[in-house]
Amino acid sequence: MNKFNFFVIFASFVIVILFGSAVFINLNIKNSKTEVERLNDEINDIKQEIKRQKIEISSLVSPVLVIDYIKKNDLKAVKLKNVTYIYVEK
Numbered sequence: 001m002n003k004f005n006f007f008v009i010f011a012s013f014v015i016v017i018l019f020g021s022a023v024f025i026n027l028n029i030k031n032s033k034t035e036v037e038r039l040n041d042e043i044n045d046i047k048q049e050i051k052r053q054k055i056e057i058s059s060l061v062s063p064v065l066v067i068d069y070i071k072k073n074d075l076k077a078v079k080l081k082n083v084t085y086i087y088v089e090k
């Protein structure tokens with residue numbers, strides 16, 4: 001065998017390695033895309049849940065109902081701007 005045959009064999013191995021690595025990189029990118037899509041779906045679900053909570057809270061008419069709703073659903077209190085105290089009588 002002459003030097004050209006060794007070069008051809010070496011070049012074919014290099015090409016196989018390049019194509020193999022390209023395939024694995026492409027698979028990793030596809031996995032990352034599906035992960036990002038799944039996270040986007042979860043974010044959208046959370047946004048919908050927040051909107052639903054806001055609608056439920058805004059549909060309550062008295063502050064007593066709002067406070068009861070917050071206690072019942074274990075929600076965290078939100079600071080209101082420029083308001084220090086809210087007095088509620090039952």
